[in-house]
Amino acid sequence: MWRYLRDIGKGFWSILLSMQITLRYLFTRAVTVQYPEEKRELPTRALTRHVLTIDLESKDLKCTACDMCARICPVNCIYLEGEGKGKARRATWFIIDHNLCMYCNLCVEVCPFDAISMWTGQYELGGFSRTNLVYGLDTMTADGFYPTIMTPRPPAGAAVKAPAAAGAGKQERKG
Amino acid sequence: MIGGVLESLYGLFGEWWIIPRLIEMFVVVSIIIGFISVAAMFLIWWERKISAHIQVRFGPMRVGGWHGWAQSIADGIKLLLKEDIIPARADRPIFILAPMVVFASALAAYVVIPFGPGLIVQDLNIGILYIIAISSLAVLGIIMAGWSSNNKYAALGALRSAAQAVSYEIPLIISLLGPLLIVGSLSMTKIVEAQYVPFILVQPLAFLIYFTCAVAETNRLPFDIPEAESELVAGFHVEYSGMRFAIFFMAEYANMFVVCAIATTVFLGGWKGPLLPPVAWFLIKTFFLLFVMMWLRWTLTRTRVDQLMNVAWKVLLPLAFVNLGITGLVMLLYPVG
Amino acid sequence: MTTVNLQLQQIKERAAETMEEMWVNMGPQHPSTHGVLRLLIKLDGEVVRECIPYMGYMHRCHEKIGENRSYVQIIPYTDRLDYLASMYNNWAYCLGCERLMEIQIPERAEYLRIIIGELQRIASHLIWLGTFGLDLGNFTIFMWCFREREMVLDLFEAVSGQRINYSFMRIGGLALDVPEGWLADVKAFLAWLKPRFAEYDRLSTDNVIWQKRIQGVGILKPEDAISYAASGPMLRGSGIQWDLRRDDPYGIYDRFDFDIPIGTSGDVWDRFWVRRREMEESVKIVEQGLRDIPPGPVLAPVAKKLRAPVGDIYSRVESPRGELGHYLIADGSEKPYRYKVRAPTFVNLSALPVMLPGCLVADAVAVLGSIDIVLCEVDR
Numbered sequence: 064m065w066r067y068l069r070d071i072g073k074g075f076w077s078i079l080l081s082m083q084i085t086l087r088y089l090f091t092r093a094v095t096v097q098y099p100e101e102k103r104e105l106p107t108r109a110l111t112r113h114v115l116t117i118d119l120e121s122k123d124l125k126c127t128a129c130d131m132c133a134r135i136c137p138v139n140c141i142y143l144e145g146e147g148k149g150k151a152r153r154a155t156w157f158i159i160d161h162n163l164c165m166y167c168n169l170c171v172e173v174c175p176f177d178a179i180s181m182w183t184g185q186y187e188l189g190g191f192s193r194t195n196l197v198y199g200l201d202t203m204t205a206d207g208f209y210p211t212i213m214t215p216r217p218p219a220g221a222a223v224k225a226p227a228a229a230g231a232g233k234q235e236r237k238g
Numbered sequence: 239m240i241g242g243v244l245e246s247l248y249g250l251f252g253e254w255w256i257i258p259r260l261i262e263m264f265v266v267v268s269i270i271i272g273f274i275s276v277a278a279m280f281l282i283w284w285e286r287k288i289s290a291h292i293q294v295r296f297g298p299m300r301v302g303g304w305h306g307w308a309q310s311i312a313d314g315i316k317l318l319l320k321e322d323i324i325p326a327r328a329d330r331p332i333f334i335l336a337p338m339v340v341f342a343s344a345l346a347a348y349v350v351i352p353f354g355p356g357l358i359v360q361d362l363n364i365g366i367l368y369i370i371a372i373s374s375l376a377v378l379g380i381i382m383a384g385w386s387s388n389n390k391y392a393a394l395g396a397l398r399s400a401a402q403a404v405s406y407e408i409p410l411i412i413s414l415l416g417p418l419l420i421v422g423s424l425s426m427t428k429i430v431e432a433q434y435v436p437f438i439l440v441q442p443l444a445f446l447i448y449f450t451c452a453v454a455e456t457n458r459l460p461f462d463i464p465e466a467e468s469e470l471v472a473g474f475h476v477e478y479s480g481m482r483f484a485i486f487f488m489a490e491y492a493n494m495f496v497v498c499a500i501a502t503t504v505f506l507g508g509w510k511g512p513l514l515p516p517v518a519w520f521l522i523k524t525f526f527l528l529f530v531m532m533w534l535r536w537t538l539t540r541t542r543v544d545q546l547m548n549v550a551w552k553v554l555l556p557l558a559f560v561n562l563g564i565t566g567l568v569m570l571l572y573p574v575g
Numbered sequence: 576m577t578t579v580n581l582q583l584q585q586i587k588e589r590a591a592e593t594m595e596e597m598w599v600n601m602g603p604q605h606p607s608t609h610g611v612l613r614l615l616i617k618l619d620g621e622v623v624r625e626c627i628p629y630m631g632y633m634h635r636c637h638e639k640i641g642e643n644r645s646y647v648q649i650i651p652y653t654d655r656l657d658y659l660a661s662m663y664n665n666w667a668y669c670l671g672c673e674r675l676m677e678i679q680i681p682e683r684a685e686y687l688r689i690i691i692g693e694l695q696r697i698a699s700h701l702i703w704l705g706t707f708g709l710d711l712g713n714f715t716i717f718m719w720c721f722r723e724r725e726m727v728l729d730l731f732e733a734v735s736g737q738r739i740n741y742s743f744m745r746i747g748g749l750a751l752d753v754p755e756g757w758l759a760d761v762k763a764f765l766a767w768l769k770p771r772f773a774e775y776d777r778l779s780t781d782n783v784i785w786q787k788r789i790q791g792v793g794i795l796k797p798e799d800a801i802s803y804a805a806s807g808p809m810l811r812g813s814g815i816q817w818d819l820r821r822d823d824p825y826g827i828y829d830r831f832d833f834d835i836p837i838g839t840s841g842d843v844w845d846r847f848w849v850r851r852r853e854m855e856e857s858v859k860i861v862e863q864g865l866r867d868i869p870p871g872p873v874l875a876p877v878a879k880k881l882r883a884p885v886g887d888i889y890s891r892v893e894s895p896r897g898e899l900g901h902y903l904i905a906d907g908s909e910k911p912y913r914y915k916v917r918a919p920t921f922v923n924l925s926a927l928p929v930m931l932p933g934c935l936v937a938d939a940v941a942v943l944g945s946i947d948i949v950l951c952e953v954d955r
Binding site: 082 | 296299533557
């Protein structure tokens with residue numbers, strides 16, 4: 064009999080304790096970000112969309128159409144063609160299909176000239192048809208220069224320190 | 239044409255006063271339906287807000303500007319415009335009738351709720367009995383819905399609902415008997431008038447039992463096993479959509495209001511209170527109880543069927559009897575007069 | 576069997592059919608099957624008599640795809656196995672490749688892998704606790720757990736740029752070093768997380784309804800757990816102390832000091848309680864990692880075109896759900912000849928028909944939730 068009453072009392076008390084904590088939460092601030100009005104700040108490394116970077120001095124594309132990115136891509140979403148020989152080689156046709164891209168960043172890592180980047184901070188890629196997500200050479204170069212993995216010091220904020228990865232990668236590529 | 243209708247009504251009842259009486263009834267029912275709709279919409283919005291803030295979210299924020307106050311209206315319009323689907327293998331007449339039965343039982347209970355002194359549609363001398371009888375009708379509608387849907391989940395939900403309603407009605411009534419013994423009347427107005435101090439101070443145990451049973455009666459967490467989203471998908475109304483679903487939904491909130499209004503009347507002193515007008519006091523108390531109900535819902539875990547029965551038969555019922563016995567004994571020893 | 580017996584059998588079967596037993600399809604569209612699992616359940620009233628799980632609605636030929644990709648290209652695909660613990664899939668796969676190719680990964684990378692892995696375990700267990708609460712009907716704990724999980728995802732996003740499918744580990748280490756100040760962020764997150772456990776406990780562990788709901792249901796006996804090859808919290812919940820981090824240490828787990836929580840009776844409560852305490856152990860491991868982490872490179876020098884020598888390897892890690900193994904057969908080319916994933920939840924799920932009979936429908940949902948299935952991994 065005593066145990067029966069004590070169990071009821073204990074159960075009731077535990078429910079009250081639970082209610083106390085939910086009441087406290089009722090008056091804590093919500094963590095929701097009201098998206099179109101507020102936007103959360105993306106870290107520098109957020110993988111968003113591809114851009115082809117431009118050499119700051121010559122204002123030319125760094126890309127030499129070496130086809131490395133297209134070959135490493137696991138889903139074959141990069142198509143490109145180039146013209147010219149050696150260092151003068153330039154891409155004439157460069158398409159990335161973001162419908163297929165699975166944002167693995169392998170193309171960026173494999174690029175020997177630091178010519179492609181996904182650290183753009185532009186994540187609102189929505190479109191009304193599938194072709195809106197297929198980016199060509201013009202849409203990918205319009206945005207100019209972005210920091211990439213090999214950029215020595217990206218702009219302030221979340222500074223990136225990746226000498227090891229970049230260094231190791233470079234040595235490999237040279238060798 | 240109206241003249242013709244009046245003529246025939248006159249002919250039917252043979253008494254002239256039936257006509258203004260009918261008009262009065264029509265007006266009153268319209269007011270009640272209007273009140274239920276507005277209250278239900280407000281409660282739905284309110285519940286969404288409370289749940290959101292407990293869960294560190296905002297809840298509806300867009301529709302209507304200030305904190306999404308028009309969200310329920312928008313949802314209601316959406317549900318009205320949705321296609322009305324009746325499953326091919328369903329029992330059509332019963333499927334259509336079920337939400338009406340549920341809603342009618344919720345509606346009818348409003349007749350004896352005393353919002354203020356004199357602000358009661360019909361002060362029946364058996365007010366409490368009437369409410370208990372009428373609100374038991376809702377389970378009939380739920381069984382109809384579950385059975386006619388021709389869906390295994392719905393049938394399971396309906397069976398659970400039947401078992402739950404039968405079990406919880408008994409401690410609910412017996413817990414109400416304590417205060418009723420003190421008052422000596424079943425009339426809602428008399429009950430309020432008899433409370434010089436709110437009965438919750440005199441009968442705290444009865445209040446707790448009543449409130450637990452009330453939560454179970456309205457099929458809400460932690461006793462929402464007839465709906466049990468994660469087990470039975472949506473229980474008895476799994477096949478309902480559009481307006482019929484909206485009616486079920488509204489009936490749930492209307493029922494919540496009814497049980498909280500009874501609790502206010504019987505245990506919290508009804509419309510009595512200083513300074514503010516009686517209606518305001520009544521609504522404040524009722525809405526506070528509704529808040530507690532929502533608070534419980536967003537705190538607790540769902541019970542299991544067998545535990546639900548255990549709580550009803552092994553905890554609530556004995557305690558209710560103890561309460562009744564003690565009340566009777568005290569009444570016998572110290573007659574209030 | 577004699578004719579008479581056969582007839583008796585038939586009569587019994589017919590009688591069973593006329594009794595109020597019914598087959599109910601739970602899933603593939605059901606709120607608590609966590610994806611597209613289909614359970615065929617025989618119900619006697621509310622009591623489950625029999626359960627047949629059907630899997631494969633989300634089969635994506637993961638292993639066959641892997642056989643047609645080079646070793647590096649498989650990494651992003653492994654993310655998509657167990658999307659709640661992507662880092663572990665990366666880890667198990669890269670570990671296999673590194674052993675196959677005999678690559679020694681740098682010290683810092685080992686530490687970072689463990690820190691990231693244990694954070695991933697916390698995130699995965701948090702989401703498990705949340706969805707388990709949802710199965711039991713408690714919505715609030717779901718949202719609270721998600722809030723903390725989002726913080727882990729923020730940390731991972733700062734590291735890898737992705738929130739779910741990180742593809743962060745590489746054969747030979749990690750893709751990148753962590754950004755400056757990230758380790759301090761992790762410390763701040765742990766300081767925020769530790770008091771939250773008490774809050775979850777208020778809502779779940781200490782609450783009488785929660786306790787009564789999960790105690791004594793879905794019992795998996797230790798011998799059944801072993802014979803069904805269950806692993807992870809399922810096995811430990813049944814009282815068997817088996818954790819690959821301690822019993823077959825990969826990486827540098829042998830340098831860390833942590834406890835392995837085990838259950839006593841093997842019911843849902845034990846599995847819940849094991850996972851709940853594992854989160855605290857993970858916090859301990861991360862703290863030790865943060866204390867000891869050395870500077871240095873994070874990626875070993877590896878060849879541009881990775882070719883594995885002829886041979887095979889089975890690498891396993893203790894993922895939040897159990898033993899996650901990747902089996903690779905290399906034929907000397909750029910691609911694996913055969914690639915097989917041992918998915919822990921697939922194996923754990925096969926023990927479901929043992930646990931369910933005798934439960935109520937509500938318990939069935941709780942038991943299913945306690946397995947912590949991820950259908951992407953089950954079906955592959």
